[in-house]
Amino acid sequence: MSRYYVNKFLFTVDRDPELLRRYKENPRTLVETWEQAIGPQLNSVEFSTVNGFTDAERExxxxxxxxxxxxxxxxxxxxxxxxxxxxxxxxxxxxxxxxFQRDFARRLAHWEGRDYPPVGE
Structure with a gap:
């Protein structure tokens, strides 16, 4: 998994109201658009060609x-x-x-007492 790329997606979409709206309304289209056009941007003129989501990440x-x-x-x-x-x-x-926060915790309750998955690469 490219934790970096998934985390970049979560970070950038969460901080842009228009992207967030699009992600809520049509997640598949937004994920595809972000992966192809937004995610590769390093700055205003440079783009990366080495990142992409795995099928599991995308789904x-x-x-x-x-x-x-x-x-x-x-x-x-x-x-x-x-x-x-x-x-x-x-x-x-x-x-x-x-x-919602309680449900989030409930869904992850099976991790209680276990080491969390690593979040850094």
């Missing part, structure tokens, strides 16, 4: 699969913040404050 991002991303080593804070931005308002309306 986890498309499906908003928090557990799979965590288990592949995506940074848990980056995952939590982007998915709070996507889901928290809806979850709070249905289940009350911090309900």
């Amino acid at each position: 986890a991002l498309v499906n908003h699969d928090i557990v799979a991303l965590f288990e592949m080593g995506a940074h848990f804070f980056l995952s939590l913040t982007i998915f709070i931005a996507i889901y928290d308002e809806d979850w709070t309306a249905l289940h009350g404050p911090l309900s």
Whole structure:
């Protein structure tokens, strides 16, 4: 897994309201667009040709699969913040404050007492 590239995706999409909206509405299209056009950008004039998502990473991002991303080593804070931005308002309306965060913890409860997957490369 390219933890760097997945984490770059989570970081950049979470900090851009337009990308975040597109990721919520049509994740597959946004992941494909980001991987081809946004992710390779190193700065305003330079691009990388060495990064790309694996099929498993791409599907986890498309499906908003928090557990799979965590288990592949995506940074848990980056995952939590982007998915709070996507889901928290809806979850709070249905289940009350911090309900998404509680569900996030519940989904990862099988990791309690175990070493977390490494988040650095």
